[in-house]
Amino acid sequence: MKMNKKAxxxxxxxxxxLIEPADHGLTRPSGPGRRAAxxxxxxxxxxxxxxxxxxxxLESGQYPSPPIDYLEQVGRLFGLNEQEWGSxxxxxxxxxxxxxxxxxxxxxxxxxxxxxxDGISHMAYVTDASWDLLAYNExxxxxxxxxxxxxxxxxxxxLDDDARNMLLEWKTVWAPLVLPQLRAALAVRPDDxxxxxxxxxxxxxxxxxPIWEAGGAHIHPDGDERPIHHALHGPGxxxxxxAMPLTAPGxxxxxxxxxxxxxxxxxxxxxxxxxxxx
Numbered sequence: 001m002k003m004n005k006k007a008x009x010x011x012x013x014x015x016x017x018l019i020e021p022a023d024h025g026l027t028r029p030s031g032p033g034r035r036a037a038x039x040x041x042x043x044x045x046x047x048x049x050x051x052x053x054x055x056x057x058l059e060s061g062q063y064p065s066p067p068i069d070y071l072e073q074v075g076r077l078f079g080l081n082e083q084e085w086g087s088x089x090x091x092x093x094x095x096x097x098x099x100x101x102x103x104x105x106x107x108x109x110x111x112x113x114x115x116x117x118d119g120i121s122h123m124a125y126v127t128d129a130s131w132d133l134l135a136y137n138e139x140x141x142x143x144x145x146x147x148x149x150x151x152x153x154x155x156x157x158x159l160d161d162d163a164r165n166m167l168l169e170w171k172t173v174w175a176p177l178v179l180p181q182l183r184a185a186l187a188v189r190p191d192d193x194x195x196x197x198x199x200x201x202x203x204x205x206x207x208x209x210p211i212w213e214a215g216g217a218h219i220h221p222d223g224d225e226r227p228i229h230h231a232l233h234g235p236g237x238x239x240x241x242x243a244m245p246l247t248a249p250g251x252x253x254x255x256x257x258x259x260x261x262x263x264x265x266x267x268x269x270x271x272x273x274x275x276x277x278x
Contacts, residue, residue, distance in 0.1 A: 003093035005061030011087055012059045015078040016044065048073045058092070066092055075101045081247040106189070106250030109134055113245065113253075122257050123238070127153050129185065129250025130194035140256070145231045153254075154182060155198050158208060168227035168235065175208060177224065180216035188250065221254070228258075236260040 017038035021028050026043055039047070044055040050070070057063035058074065071092060075085050085101040100106075106129030114135040117124045123143060125136035131154035141147040143166075150156030156163050157178050167174040179202065186195050202208045222242040229235050241255040 001090065001093050001095045003061060003064065004091045007087070008061055008091035009059055011084065011091060012074070012078070015080065015084070016041075016059075019078060044074070044077065047077055064093065066094075068094060068098060072101065082249055083246045100249070105129075106248050107132075109245045109248045109251055117253075120255060122255050124253065124255045125149075125153070126245070126251060126253050128248070129189060130192055131155070131185075131198075132194065134251070142232050143228075143230055143256075152194065152198075154178070154195075155201075158182070158198065159201055159205065166229045166231075168229055171207060173226055175211050176216055177218045177221070177226075179208065179212055180218045181220065183212075183215070184219040185250070230258060230260070233258065233260050235262070 019039045021039055021043060024039075024043075024047055026039070026046075028037075041056045041059065042052065045052055048055070048070070054063070054070075055074070058066055058070070068089075071088055071094065075088055080088060080101060082100060082102065082105050086097050089095065089097040108128070109126060113126055117126060117135045117137045120137055121139070123137070123140040125140045126134045128134055131152050133149060133151055133153060136149060141149050144150075145162070150160065150163075157167065157174060164170045182195065182199060182202070186192070186199060189195060199212075202212050220242055221240040224240045225237055226240070227235070227237045236259050238256040238258050241257070243253045243255075245251050245253065
Protein backbone atom coordinates (compact mmCIF):
# COMPACT_ATOMS: atom_id res chain seq x y z
CA MET A 1 0.00 0.00 0.00
CA LYS A 2 1.38 3.39 -0.99
CA MET A 3 2.12 6.01 1.66
CA ASN A 4 -0.05 9.15 1.55
CA LYS A 5 2.49 11.74 2.70
CA LYS A 6 0.17 14.75 2.68
CA ALA A 7 -2.59 13.06 4.67
CA UNK A 8 -0.05 11.51 7.07
CA UNK A 9 1.53 14.88 7.81
CA UNK A 10 -1.85 16.54 8.28
CA UNK A 11 -3.09 13.93 10.75
CA UNK A 12 0.11 13.79 12.79
CA UNK A 13 0.65 17.54 12.89
CA UNK A 14 -2.94 18.19 13.98
CA UNK A 15 -2.82 15.62 16.77
CA UNK A 16 0.70 16.59 17.90
CA UNK A 17 -0.38 20.21 18.32
CA LEU A 18 -3.05 19.10 20.82
CA ILE A 19 -0.57 17.50 23.25
CA GLU A 20 0.55 19.77 26.08
CA PRO A 21 4.26 19.26 26.87
CA ALA A 22 3.52 20.01 30.54
CA ASP A 23 1.30 16.92 30.70
CA HIS A 24 4.47 14.88 30.15
CA GLY A 25 6.75 16.91 32.44
CA LEU A 26 8.20 18.91 29.58
CA THR A 27 8.27 22.62 28.77
CA ARG A 28 7.12 24.19 25.52
CA PRO A 29 10.14 25.07 23.35
CA SER A 30 10.49 28.82 22.84
CA GLY A 31 13.41 29.13 20.49
CA PRO A 32 13.49 31.20 17.30
CA GLY A 33 10.67 30.36 14.94
CA ARG A 34 8.95 28.06 17.47
CA ARG A 35 5.35 29.31 17.56
CA ALA A 36 3.43 26.05 17.15
CA ALA A 37 1.39 24.63 19.98
CA UNK A 38 1.89 21.18 21.42
CA UNK A 39 4.87 18.89 21.44
CA UNK A 40 7.91 19.50 19.30
CA UNK A 41 9.14 16.75 17.02
CA UNK A 42 12.19 16.35 19.23
CA UNK A 43 9.98 15.86 22.27
CA UNK A 44 8.10 13.09 20.48
CA UNK A 45 11.42 11.32 19.95
CA UNK A 46 12.21 11.77 23.64
CA UNK A 47 8.86 10.43 24.82
CA UNK A 48 8.95 7.42 22.50
CA UNK A 49 12.61 6.62 23.24
CA UNK A 50 13.65 6.89 19.60
CA UNK A 51 16.72 8.30 17.90
CA UNK A 52 16.70 12.01 16.98
CA UNK A 53 14.72 12.83 13.82
CA UNK A 54 12.80 9.54 13.90
CA UNK A 55 9.50 11.35 14.30
CA UNK A 56 10.52 14.03 11.78
CA UNK A 57 11.02 11.29 9.20
CA LEU A 58 7.57 9.85 9.97
CA GLU A 59 5.66 13.13 9.85
CA SER A 60 7.45 14.28 6.71
CA GLY A 61 6.80 11.00 4.90
CA GLN A 62 10.49 10.04 4.75
CA TYR A 63 10.11 6.86 6.80
CA PRO A 64 9.03 4.09 4.40
CA SER A 65 7.26 1.13 6.02
CA PRO A 66 7.59 2.33 9.63
CA PRO A 67 7.35 -0.56 12.13
CA ILE A 68 3.89 -1.09 13.59
CA ASP A 69 5.22 -0.90 17.18
CA TYR A 70 6.46 2.63 16.48
CA LEU A 71 3.13 3.68 14.98
CA GLU A 72 1.47 2.21 18.08
CA GLN A 73 3.73 4.31 20.32
CA VAL A 74 2.88 7.48 18.43
CA GLY A 75 -0.82 6.62 18.31
CA ARG A 76 -0.99 6.10 22.07
CA LEU A 77 1.05 9.23 22.79
CA PHE A 78 -1.27 11.30 20.61
CA GLY A 79 -4.42 9.75 22.06
CA LEU A 80 -5.77 8.57 18.71
CA ASN A 81 -9.18 6.94 18.56
CA GLU A 82 -9.67 3.78 16.53
CA GLN A 83 -10.77 5.63 13.40
CA GLU A 84 -7.65 7.83 13.54
CA TRP A 85 -5.49 4.78 14.28
CA GLY A 86 -6.77 3.11 11.16
CA SER A 87 -6.06 6.26 9.15
CA UNK A 88 -2.53 6.50 10.57
CA UNK A 89 -1.70 2.95 9.51
CA UNK A 90 -3.15 3.41 6.03
CA UNK A 91 -1.52 6.81 5.45
CA UNK A 92 1.82 5.34 6.57
CA UNK A 93 1.49 2.60 3.94
CA UNK A 94 0.85 -0.25 6.40
CA UNK A 95 -2.76 -0.89 5.43
CA UNK A 96 -5.49 -1.81 7.87
CA UNK A 97 -4.20 -1.90 11.47
CA UNK A 98 -3.39 -5.45 12.64
CA UNK A 99 -4.82 -4.82 16.12
CA UNK A 100 -6.87 -2.22 18.01
CA UNK A 101 -4.95 0.65 19.55
CA UNK A 102 -6.95 0.93 22.76
CA UNK A 103 -7.90 -1.86 25.20
CA UNK A 104 -11.42 -0.41 25.50
CA UNK A 105 -12.03 -0.53 21.76
CA UNK A 106 -15.63 -1.41 21.07
CA UNK A 107 -16.58 -1.01 24.74
CA UNK A 108 -16.98 2.76 25.00
CA UNK A 109 -18.60 5.39 22.79
CA UNK A 110 -18.75 9.20 22.93
CA UNK A 111 -21.34 10.40 25.45
CA UNK A 112 -23.22 12.36 22.80
CA UNK A 113 -24.63 9.06 21.53
CA UNK A 114 -27.23 9.10 24.33
CA UNK A 115 -28.52 12.45 23.08
CA UNK A 116 -28.51 11.12 19.52
CA UNK A 117 -30.49 8.03 20.50
CA ASP A 118 -32.97 10.17 22.46
CA GLY A 119 -33.61 12.14 19.27
CA ILE A 120 -34.69 9.06 17.27
CA SER A 121 -38.47 8.62 17.09
CA HIS A 122 -38.30 4.84 16.57
CA MET A 123 -37.02 2.36 19.16
CA ALA A 124 -33.24 2.69 19.30
CA TYR A 125 -30.35 1.50 21.41
CA VAL A 126 -26.56 1.14 21.32
CA THR A 127 -24.60 -1.85 22.59
CA ASP A 128 -20.87 -2.35 22.87
CA ALA A 129 -18.87 -5.12 21.21
CA SER A 130 -19.97 -7.54 23.95
CA TRP A 131 -23.64 -6.58 23.46
CA ASP A 132 -23.74 -4.81 26.83
CA LEU A 133 -26.22 -1.94 26.71
CA LEU A 134 -24.67 1.55 26.51
CA ALA A 135 -27.57 3.83 25.53
CA TYR A 136 -31.27 3.56 24.68
CA ASN A 137 -34.32 5.73 24.24
CA GLU A 138 -37.70 5.72 25.95
CA UNK A 139 -39.38 4.09 22.96
CA UNK A 140 -37.14 1.05 23.26
CA UNK A 141 -37.73 0.77 27.01
CA UNK A 142 -41.47 0.65 26.31
CA UNK A 143 -40.96 -2.60 24.39
CA UNK A 144 -40.35 -4.42 27.70
CA UNK A 145 -42.85 -5.13 30.48
CA UNK A 146 -42.36 -2.47 33.15
CA UNK A 147 -39.62 -0.86 31.07
CA UNK A 148 -37.10 -3.40 32.40
CA UNK A 149 -34.45 -3.31 29.69
CA UNK A 150 -31.83 -6.10 29.51
CA UNK A 151 -28.23 -5.33 30.45
CA UNK A 152 -26.91 -7.51 27.61
CA UNK A 153 -29.07 -7.83 24.51
CA UNK A 154 -27.33 -10.93 23.11
CA UNK A 155 -27.84 -12.85 26.35
CA UNK A 156 -31.44 -11.63 26.53
CA UNK A 157 -32.32 -12.62 22.96
CA UNK A 158 -30.87 -16.10 23.33
CA LEU A 159 -31.23 -17.17 26.94
CA ASP A 160 -33.95 -15.17 28.68
CA ASP A 161 -37.31 -16.92 29.11
CA ASP A 162 -39.25 -13.67 28.66
CA ALA A 163 -37.43 -13.03 25.38
CA ARG A 164 -38.54 -16.38 24.02
CA ASN A 165 -42.13 -15.20 24.48
CA MET A 166 -41.60 -11.64 23.26
CA LEU A 167 -39.57 -12.60 20.19
CA LEU A 168 -42.27 -14.40 18.26
CA GLU A 169 -41.22 -17.50 16.34
CA TRP A 170 -38.10 -17.41 18.48
CA LYS A 171 -36.83 -20.89 17.66
CA THR A 172 -37.26 -20.63 13.89
CA VAL A 173 -36.79 -16.92 13.17
CA TRP A 174 -34.77 -15.26 15.90
CA ALA A 175 -32.35 -17.85 17.29
CA PRO A 176 -31.00 -19.09 13.91
CA LEU A 177 -30.24 -15.51 12.88
CA VAL A 178 -28.82 -14.28 16.19
CA LEU A 179 -26.43 -17.17 16.90
CA PRO A 180 -24.24 -16.53 13.82
CA GLN A 181 -23.75 -12.96 15.11
CA LEU A 182 -22.37 -14.40 18.34
CA ARG A 183 -20.07 -16.74 16.43
CA ALA A 184 -18.79 -13.90 14.23
CA ALA A 185 -18.14 -11.67 17.25
CA LEU A 186 -16.14 -14.43 18.96
CA ALA A 187 -14.00 -14.79 15.85
CA VAL A 188 -13.03 -11.13 16.18
CA ARG A 189 -12.88 -11.03 19.99
CA PRO A 190 -11.88 -14.57 21.07
CA ASP A 191 -10.77 -13.40 24.54
CA ASP A 192 -13.98 -11.51 25.34
CA UNK A 193 -15.15 -13.08 28.63
CA UNK A 194 -18.73 -11.87 28.23
CA UNK A 195 -19.07 -13.47 24.80
CA UNK A 196 -17.29 -16.63 25.94
CA UNK A 197 -19.74 -17.11 28.81
CA UNK A 198 -22.75 -16.57 26.56
CA UNK A 199 -21.35 -19.16 24.14
CA UNK A 200 -20.88 -21.66 26.98
CA UNK A 201 -24.45 -21.12 28.16
CA UNK A 202 -25.71 -21.49 24.59
CA UNK A 203 -23.88 -24.81 24.22
CA UNK A 204 -25.56 -26.03 27.42
CA UNK A 205 -29.05 -24.99 26.34
CA UNK A 206 -31.07 -27.88 24.83
CA UNK A 207 -32.94 -25.61 22.42
CA UNK A 208 -29.92 -23.62 21.26
CA UNK A 209 -27.17 -26.24 21.18
CA PRO A 210 -28.34 -27.95 17.95
CA ILE A 211 -28.71 -24.61 16.17
CA TRP A 212 -25.30 -23.49 17.47
CA GLU A 213 -23.63 -26.64 16.21
CA ALA A 214 -25.31 -26.33 12.81
CA GLY A 215 -23.63 -22.97 12.23
CA GLY A 216 -25.01 -20.26 9.99
CA ALA A 217 -23.82 -17.37 7.88
CA HIS A 218 -26.20 -14.57 8.84
CA ILE A 219 -24.04 -12.08 10.75
CA HIS A 220 -26.01 -8.82 10.88
CA PRO A 221 -29.67 -7.79 11.17
CA ASP A 222 -29.56 -4.73 8.90
CA GLY A 223 -32.78 -4.65 6.86
CA ASP A 224 -34.27 -7.75 8.51
CA GLU A 225 -37.94 -7.96 9.47
CA ARG A 226 -38.92 -10.12 12.45
CA PRO A 227 -42.07 -10.78 14.51
CA ILE A 228 -42.27 -9.40 18.04
CA HIS A 229 -44.71 -8.84 20.90
CA HIS A 230 -44.59 -5.25 22.14
CA ALA A 231 -45.41 -4.84 25.83
CA LEU A 232 -47.69 -1.88 25.12
CA HIS A 233 -48.85 -2.39 21.54
CA GLY A 234 -49.07 -6.17 21.30
CA PRO A 235 -48.04 -8.45 18.43
CA GLY A 236 -46.37 -6.93 15.42
CA UNK A 237 -43.07 -6.96 13.61
CA UNK A 238 -39.98 -4.81 13.49
CA UNK A 239 -37.82 -3.75 10.60
CA UNK A 240 -34.23 -3.48 11.80
CA UNK A 241 -31.57 -0.94 10.86
CA UNK A 242 -28.02 -1.51 12.09
CA ALA A 243 -25.00 0.81 12.07
CA MET A 244 -21.67 1.15 13.89
CA PRO A 245 -20.13 4.12 15.74
CA LEU A 246 -16.91 4.75 13.85
CA THR A 247 -14.81 5.22 16.99
CA ALA A 248 -15.95 1.90 18.47
CA PRO A 249 -15.55 -1.04 16.06
CA GLY A 250 -17.86 -3.85 17.14
CA UNK A 251 -20.34 -1.58 18.91
CA UNK A 252 -23.69 -1.20 17.16
CA UNK A 253 -26.63 1.15 16.87
CA UNK A 254 -29.90 -0.69 16.33
CA UNK A 255 -33.09 1.07 15.24
CA UNK A 256 -36.32 -0.93 15.32
CA UNK A 257 -39.24 0.29 13.21
CA UNK A 258 -42.35 -1.26 14.73
CA UNK A 259 -45.44 -2.19 12.73
CA UNK A 260 -48.44 -3.45 14.73
CA UNK A 261 -50.58 -6.38 13.70
CA UNK A 262 -49.91 -9.47 11.66
CA UNK A 263 -47.01 -9.29 9.25
CA UNK A 264 -48.13 -9.06 5.63
CA UNK A 265 -46.09 -10.51 2.81
CA UNK A 266 -44.35 -7.76 0.89
CA UNK A 267 -41.24 -7.04 -1.11
CA UNK A 268 -38.31 -5.51 0.75
CA UNK A 269 -37.81 -1.83 0.02
CA UNK A 270 -35.28 -1.17 -2.76
CA UNK A 271 -31.72 -0.24 -1.89
CA UNK A 272 -30.98 3.46 -1.69
CA UNK A 273 -28.51 4.77 -4.25
CA UNK A 274 -26.93 8.09 -5.05
CA UNK A 275 -29.18 10.36 -7.11
CA UNK A 276 -26.31 12.08 -8.86
CA UNK A 277 -26.29 12.10 -12.63
CA UNK A 278 -23.19 11.87 -14.78
